[in-house]
Amino acid sequence: MVQKRKLGKELEVSAISLGTMTMPNNEESVRTIQGALDLGVTMFDTADFYGDPEFRRFGENEKLVGRALKSRRGEAIIATKFGITHGQGPKGDPAYIKKSVDASLYSLGLDYIDLYYQHRPDPNTPIEETVGTLADLVQQGKIRYIGLSEAPADIIRRAHAVHPITAVETEYSLWSREVEDEVLPVLKELGIGLVPYSPLGRGFLTGQIKKPEDLPADDYRHRFPRFQGENFVKNVEVASLVEKLAGQKGCTPAQLSLAWLLAQGEQIVPIPGTKRLDRVQENLGALNVKLTADDLTEIERISPKGIASGSRFRQA
Structure with missing residues (x-):
């Protein structure tokens, strides 16, 4: 049985869950999602704009997640997000939220959302107004829990003062440890869960990427610094050190990287994304990797904070 962890004070989910962003809406993806549920994964992460890189129609990935899980709704925790727009910046005003939640419910084919995140803070709407609207949606039964994504520490504090925040989703891995400076301490203080996306460094920490040609020519990752x-x-050199240590531990680089993340706090639930069920199974194997104090010291030596070469995102 897959270990469980709590996000916030109430929401219990599998300690490793599944990000669905890169999944196409096809039968293979449905089988992967349903197979992950069979293996013990309980939380599935999507967003209203996933599955449509051109922003021409929202909800494509939500439709996949909904049809894969609708028949087993009681077994699954479904998390989705709102707030990314095409050319207008992040949104969080009440009218936009009300429109977005109804659109997501329609795409998912469900009558409630377990965990509803604001995808990015809206600089033009006070977070108190955004969270107040989300709290109303909780009262209406449209959502169960409120989350934030890529939010700074001060926004998290202000949001939590209006209504309990269950989880904050942000990038966190051996590659990207900025969250440790201010956000993670606040989450631990307030009892808020952390849901790391890209916990395998967008694939670098799987040991599968050795040269640029290992990625398809049209892979979106080519655009990242x-x-x-x-x-x-430089990043491949560091990844090779992680791979070597994993070999010494008798696990894969992905499992070592996820085990390290899990060791950073009991409220941390990574959501590695994959299209393949065998990768889901491999990732769950991280729950059986026990890291000693010496292991953690060695990991810190070969992959200290700031080791990744290049910024997380493309520069505007």
Whole structure:
């Protein structure tokens, strides 16, 4: 049985859950999602704009998640997000939220959402107004729990003062440890869960990427600085050290990386994304990897904070 962890004070989910962003809406993806549920994964993460990189129609990935899980609704925790727009910046005003939640419910084919995140803070709407609207949706039964994504520590504090925040989703891995500076301490203080996305460094920490040609020509990762030029070369060097240590521990690099994340706090639930069920099974194997104090020291030596070469996102 897959270990469980709590996000916030109430929401219990599998200690490793599943990100669905890269999944196409096809039968193989349905089988992967349903197979993950069979293996013990209980939380599935999507967003209203996933599955449509051109922003021409929202809800494509939500439709996949909904049809895969609708018949087993009672077994699954479904998390989705609102607030990313095409060319208008993040949104969080009451009218936009009300429209977005109804659209997501329609795409999912469900009558409630377990965990509803604001995808990015809206600089033009006070977080108190955003969270107040989300609290109303909780009262209406449209959502059960409220989350934030990529929110700074001060926004998290202000939001939590209006209504309990259950989880904050942000990038966190051996590759990206910025969250440790201010956000993670606040989450631990307030009892809020942390849901790391890209916990395997967008694939670098799987040991499967050795050269640029290992990624398809149209892979979106080519656009990120860490996958370009000298940054790529330096990052592969570090990833190879993680791979070597994993071999010594008798596990895969992905399992070592996830085990390290899990060791950073009991309220941390990573959501590695994959299209393949065998990768889901591999990732769950991280729950059986026991890291000693010496292991953690060695991991810190070979992959200290700030080791990744290049910024997380493309520069505007």
